[in-house]
Amino acid sequence: MKYSVFSLLKNAASGHKNWTPAWREPDPKPEYDIVIVGGGGHGLSTAYYLAKEHGLTNVAVLEKGWLGSGNIGRNTTIIRSNYLLPGNNPFYEWSMKLWEGLEQDFNFNAMVSQRGVLNLCHTDPQRDAFARRGNAMRIDGVDAELLDREAVREMYPFFDYDNARFPIKGGLLQRRGGTVRHDAVAWGYARGADSRGVDIIQRCEVTGIRTAKGKVVGVDTNRGFIKCKKLGLAAAGNSSEVAAMAGMKLPIESHVLQAFVSEGLKPYIDGVVTFGAGHFYVSQSDKGGLVFGGDIDGYNSYARRGNLPMVEHVIEAGVAMIPSLARVRVLRSWGGIMDMSMDGSPIIDKTHIEGLYLNAGWCYGGFKATPASGWCFAHTIARNEPHSLNAAYRLDRFRRGYMLDEKGQGATPNLH
Amino acid sequence: MLIPCPHCGIRPVEEFTFLGDARPVRPASNDPATMDQWFDYVYLRDNPKGRFDEYVHHSGGCRAWLVVTRDTETHEVFGAVTARDWAGKRKGRRA
Numbered sequence: 001m002k003y004s005v006f007s008l009l010k011n012a013a014s015g016h017k018n019w020t021p022a023w024r025e026p027d028p029k030p031e032y033d034i035v036i037v038g039g040g041g042h043g044l045s046t047a048y049y050l051a052k053e054h055g056l057t058n059v060a061v062l063e064k065g066w067l068g069s070g071n072i073g074r075n076t077t078i079i080r081s082n083y084l085l086p087g088n089n090p091f092y093e094w095s096m097k098l099w100e101g102l103e104q105d106f107n108f109n110a111m112v113s114q115r116g117v118l119n120l121c122h123t124d125p126q127r128d129a130f131a132r133r134g135n136a137m138r139i140d141g142v143d144a145e146l147l148d149r150e151a152v153r154e155m156y157p158f159f160d161y162d163n164a165r166f167p168i169k170g171g172l173l174q175r176r177g178g179t180v181r182h183d184a185v186a187w188g189y190a191r192g193a194d195s196r197g198v199d200i201i202q203r204c205e206v207t208g209i210r211t212a213k214g215k216v217v218g219v220d221t222n223r224g225f226i227k228c229k230k231l232g233l234a235a236a237g238n239s240s241e242v243a244a245m246a247g248m249k250l251p252i253e254s255h256v257l258q259a260f261v262s263e264g265l266k267p268y269i270d271g272v273v274t275f276g277a278g279h280f281y282v283s284q285s286d287k288g289g290l291v292f293g294g295d296i297d298g299y300n301s302y303a304r305r306g307n308l309p310m311v312e313h314v315i316e317a318g319v320a321m322i323p324s325l326a327r328v329r330v331l332r333s334w335g336g337i338m339d340m341s342m343d344g345s346p347i348i349d350k351t352h353i354e355g356l357y358l359n360a361g362w363c364y365g366g367f368k369a370t371p372a373s374g375w376c377f378a379h380t381i382a383r384n385e386p387h388s389l390n391a392a393y394r395l396d397r398f399r400r401g402y403m404l405d406e407k408g409q410g411a412t413p414n415l416h
Numbered sequence: 417m418l419i420p421c422p423h424c425g426i427r428p429v430e431e432f433t434f435l436g437d438a439r440p441v442r443p444a445s446n447d448p449a450t451m452d453q454w455f456d457y458v459y460l461r462d463n464p465k466g467r468f469d470e471y472v473h474h475s476g477g478c479r480a481w482l483v484v485t486r487d488t489e490t491h492e493v494f495g496a497v498t499a500r501d502w503a504g505k506r507k508g509r510r511a
Binding site: 252307399 | 417428436459488
């Protein structure tokens with residue numbers, strides 16, 4: 001069924017009793033052309049673009065939990081394409097363009113809201129760095145505006161401009177950035193893939209990867225062996241565990257990142273704002289809660305929950321930026337497991353095993369990349385070679401010395 | 417998380433700075449022929465789910481380097497020894 005104002009009226013007239021499920025719940029077939037491991041945002045968008053762009057529909061997505069139970073439903077919903085490096089910017093800008101057409105494309109309301117992403121700067125060198133990044137963005141055709149202090153004050157009069165330690169000097173604004181209803185992204189991609197014939201199999205955990213003569217032949221799961229010609233891994237925080245089933249050791253550590261939502265407030269912050277002197281980013285959801293987050297806790301973890309010192313640190317940074325936050329009550333906090341790569345950039349590539357493809361290392365920037373990640377991964381799987389947009393995201397770049405180190409800090413798994 | 421520092425006793429996690437996996441061994445040679453070992457040491461990680469030995473600096477306490485054994489799935493801390501003791505034990509194991 002196509003969703004439209006007419007389908008809404010028709011179903012309203014019949015008391016909303018005749019809506020059909022948005023996707024099927026099929027049993028796994030014994031064999032597929034392509035199996036994707038991981039039914040999160042990236043896995044589902046990969047399946048969607050395999051079907052839509054490449055006409056490949058004999059595809060299964062295997063999800064060990066329920067659909068979208070991982071980071072697609074745990075992030076702070078921010079989309080942006082404000083990167084510096086040539087290998088990154090065209091990819092993220094393609095993702096932004098896909099976001100802009102996404103709802104019409106997959107006929108699902110994902111509440112894409114281009115409300116603007118503003119990075120604050122607090123020192124002169126930081127403003128210089130922002131000017132450089134803004135120029136790099138504009139060279140790649142991305143919108144970027146360098147704002148002075150007064151222009152920022154006009155947008156957000158209640159920030160702490162005269163903070164003795166972190167005075168606000170200005171900001172870099174990407175007006176096309178914003179937020180998206182994250183769960184709806186998973187649901188929209190799932191529905192779009194399913195309607196094209198992709199099998200989405202929930203509660204199906206991969207327990208082993210079988211290869212023969214350097215080629216993938218299938219996966220063992222808790223619902224039996226499934227044969228496949230090609231296998232794509234999109235397991236986010238569990239990437240190391242899944243890759244180890246194929247004997248691979250990845251340049252990735254799993255870390256916990258916490259996120260928070262406050263009680264509902266009247267309209268207060270209409271865009272996305274990031275603090276430049278600490279790590280803090282905030283937006284306000286349509287329900288009124290402030291959605292915010294900060295840095296990873298800093299130790300290896302698969303626990304999906306963090307510790308209190310980082311809660312305190314994030315809220316301190318928030319209050320340093322917006323003093324009135326001090327009186328806001330936090331409603332919930334939660335954690336997700338990030339696949340932190342060693343240069344802060346992702347991997348979308350083939351592997352040394354024929355038919356095995358890897359999509360991992362998203363650190364904590366995976367949500368905004370969801371459309372382009374699936375689009376590029378689908379291309380890489382279908383054509384057996386990377387697209388030029390993910391050409392910088394090769395797995396062997398660490399060995400060859402072609403790191404994509406946006407922060408310029410060297411090999412450490414705490415970048416993003 | 418509470419970490420039992422061998423010098424200071426049980427201390428809260430915010431006193432500590434985590435470096436990460438204590439298993440990789442720094443290659444002894446600078447010979448370009450050992451590049452694969454260096455690649456492995458600098459970039460690749462086992463990243464285990466479960467029991468994990470990690471280097472931790474007691475930066476807000478006695479400033480000793482420790483090796484803490486912890487479960488990455490539950491955050492349960494099993495114990496901590498000084499990095500020196502841990503290195504000695506590891507050498508002993510290899511010999």
